[in-house]
Amino acid sequence: xxxxxxHEITQLAQQDERIVLLSGDIGNRLFDEFKxxxxxxxxxxxxxxxxxxxxxxGLAMNGLRPVCYTIAPFITxxxxxxxxxxxxxxxxxxxxxxxxxxxxxASLGGTHHSCEDIGMLRTLPDLIVMAPAxxxxxxxxxxxxxxxxxxxxxxxxxxxEAEVHSSVPPIEVGKAVxxxxxxxxxxxxxxxxxxxxxxxxxxxxxxxxxxxxxxxPTIKPLDTAFLQKTFASSEVVATIEEHSIIGGLGSxxxxxxxxxxxxxxxxxxxxxxxxxxxETGEQEHAHEHFGLVPEKMAARIxxxxxxx
Numbered sequence: 001x002x003x004x005x006x007h008e009i010t011q012l013a014q015q016d017e018r019i020v021l022l023s024g025d026i027g028n029r030l031f032d033e034f035k036x037x038x039x040x041x042x043x044x045x046x047x048x049x050x051x052x053x054x055x056x057x058g059l060a061m062n063g064l065r066p067v068c069y070t071i072a073p074f075i076t077x078x079x080x081x082x083x084x085x086x087x088x089x090x091x092x093x094x095x096x097x098x099x100x101x102x103x104x105x106a107s108l109g110g111t112h113h114s115c116e117d118i119g120m121l122r123t124l125p126d127l128i129v130m131a132p133a134x135x136x137x138x139x140x141x142x143x144x145x146x147x148x149x150x151x152x153x154x155x156x157x158x159x160x161e162a163e164v165h166s167s168v169p170p171i172e173v174g175k176a177v178x179x180x181x182x183x184x185x186x187x188x189x190x191x192x193x194x195x196x197x198x199x200x201x202x203x204x205x206x207x208x209x210x211x212x213x214x215x216x217p218t219i220k221p222l223d224t225a226f227l228q229k230t231f232a233s234s235e236v237v238a239t240i241e242e243h244s245i246i247g248g249l250g251s252x253x254x255x256x257x258x259x260x261x262x263x264x265x266x267x268x269x270x271x272x273x274x275x276x277x278x279e280t281g282e283q284e285h286a287h288e289h290f291g292l293v294p295e296k297m298a299a300r301i302x303x304x305x306x307x308x
Contacts, residue, residue, distance in 0.1 A: 001157040001192075002030065002099050004135035008142050009067060010034040013041060018063065019146070022056055024049045024070030026099075049074050053082035053094070060092035065146060071105070072098030072114035072155060080120060087151045088124045094151050095142075100158040101131070102191060102242030106277070106286040114155075115272045119247015121153050122220040128152035128173055129220040131191035131241075134163045137217050140171030148173060155191060162195045164215070176214045176226040183210030185301055186234040186265075190216045190249045193240045193270075196287070199294035200240075200301070207302060219249050227256055231264035236304055238268040242292065245271035268304060270297055 010033050013019040020041045021034055028044065035042045045052035049070060056066035068075060075098045076083070087094045098117060105112035122129045128150055132138045138156055145152040169177050176188070185204055189197035194215050201211040212234070216223065230237055239250040250269030257267055272290045279289060287293050291300075 001132070001135050001138045001161055002027075002159060004138040005069075005097065005099070005142065005156060006030045006034065008139045010037055012143065012146060013038045016065065016146070018065040020059060020064050020066050022052050022066055022068045024052055024068070024074060026070055050079045050082045053079045053096070054086050056094045057082075057086035057090060057092050060087075060094050061090065065093060065095070067095045067097060069097045069099065071112065072101040072117055073112060076114060076117040076121060076153070083121070083127075083151075084124055088127050091126055092151060093149050095145050095154060096152065097154045097156060099156050101155040102157075103272070103277070103283050103286040104158045104192075106281060106283045110276045110278070113277060115242070115244045116247060117153075117155065118219055118241075118243050118249070119251065122247070122252065126150050127220065128218070129155070130173070130218050131155040132217050133189065133192060133194035133215045134161055134165060136163065136165040136168045137171060137177070137215065140168045141217055144171050144173050157192045161192050164194050164198070171217055174218050174221040174223055176216050176223040178226070179213045179215065180211075182212040182230045182233045184234060185209055185236045185238065185305070186212040186214065186230045187238050187240060188214050188216050188230070188249070188253070189240045190219055191242055193242055193292065196292060196294055196297070197240050200297045203294055203298040204301060207298075209302070209305065216249060219252055222252055222256055224256060227253060228260075231257065231260070234265045235306060236268060236301055237265045238270060238297070238301055240270045240292070240297065243271050244274060245269050246274055266304060268301065
């Protein structure tokens, strides 16, 4: 995902001279092409992420379109006050990009995990929150947010993620990307869990259970029209995310559902538990620990479905 981001921001910056790229002491070689093709518009702000957000806010107030980039926990938890006060309060179009989000850096310990960032940031007024599923969605999300005049948070992985789409899908802020139509079960994934959602759907289909799959690259604002249709036509709707079960896509869907007069389908939420991950292991091991693997998700869904 990070390579796709580096290439896409370079292409977009050549089309729009207002785009400037700020980095929190990472990505120097990653952005060599950007620096060569957009001289004077790359700024390494060092290990001073909060200051970087303030600098970006100032640049945006002067008509530029700053994009801030560094490792997800360092650009969110460390900068919450600056994002809230410098960016959102002033409603300036700063795009904040957190790389290696969720459990991408699982082996580096809790300091490098970001399983609460969506929950924190979606509480901020007017902030767009997006989590693309693969490299193609990264490109589409970046194009989409840079067409907005609002602040945005783009939550991406690092490298090696499976590609789900064969090309950049049509991505619009606040709209779902439907891969297969809702069935008896519908799986709604955000971020890099989309391949796991597809594998879970395949297991359910083998059991004769019709299952739709959708990617929700925008967590805020929610595609409420899609949710309305899905909850009305499915028996179980499951959200799948590499984020805490508290505050993320599942919580956003549950909040929306609680406001509806007719609740429709039962909602299941798959995410990380309300705990720190203290075990040592790679991302796949962390997924197994939290039950974010197709076999466990399919079993829980089957157990929840009403018996015929």
